[in-house]
Amino acid sequence: xxxxxxxxxxxxxxxxxxxxxxxxxxxxxxxxxxxxxxxxxxxxxxxxxxxxxxxxxxxxxxxxxxxxxxxxxxxxxxxxxxxxxxxxxxxxxxxxxxxxxxxxxxxxxxxxxxxxxxxxxxxxxxxxxxxxxxxxxxxx
Numbered sequence: 795x796x797x798x799x800x801x802x803x804x805x806x807x808x809x810x811x812x813x814x815x816x817x818x819x820x821x822x823x824x825x826x827x828x829x830x831x832x833x834x835x836x837x838x839x840x841x842x843x844x845x846x847x848x849x850x851x852x853x854x855x856x857x858x859x860x861x862x863x864x865x866x867x868x869x870x871x872x873x874x875x876x877x878x879x880x881x882x883x884x885x886x887x888x889x890x891x892x893x894x895x896x897x898x899x900x901x902x903x904x905x906x907x908x909x910x911x912x913x914x915x916x917x918x919x920x921x922x923x924x925x926x927x928x929x930x931x932x933x934x
Contacts, residue, residue, distance in 0.1 A: 823916055830912035831905045840900035845909075848893040855885055 824842070827833075833841060859882045861875055897906050 819920065822920075826916045826919075827909065827912050830915070831901065831908055833901065833905070837901050837905075841897065844893060844896050844900055848889065848897075851889050851893075852886060855882065855889065 827845075828838060831837075831841075859878060861878055861882075863875075864871075867875065894906055897909075
């Protein structure tokens with residue numbers, strides 16, 4: 795009984811840590827994108843609710859696809875997986891088109907174009923930071 799209670803306590807703590815990390819990354823993303831797009835206060839107030847909805851919709855799409863990569867796929871399973879991946883990409887493009895139109899009411903098109911570069915740069919910096927921390931952690 796105590797072991798089960800301990801498991802749930804540890805699991806809850808891990809969930810809280812993951813949520814804190816996710817919140818921290820999100821705050822860093824907001825700061826980075828705001829800076830890169832040079833958003834005014836007025837633009838930021840209009841932009842962020844749209845961006846958050848856009849980001850949520852993309853995350854929901856990705857989680858709904860749940861593509862499992864296995865080594866030993868039959869040809870049918872591989873074909874189904876490829877079709878599912880392409881359908882997902884098509885849906886992602888449709889979401890992007892929809893939100894580009896919505897974002898144009900908040901910020902100029904040139905800032906929307908810079909958004910995609912800023913997102914890519916942020917992801918690269920995030921991955922680079924994780925790799926660096928792992929490398930430094932292994933040295934210790």
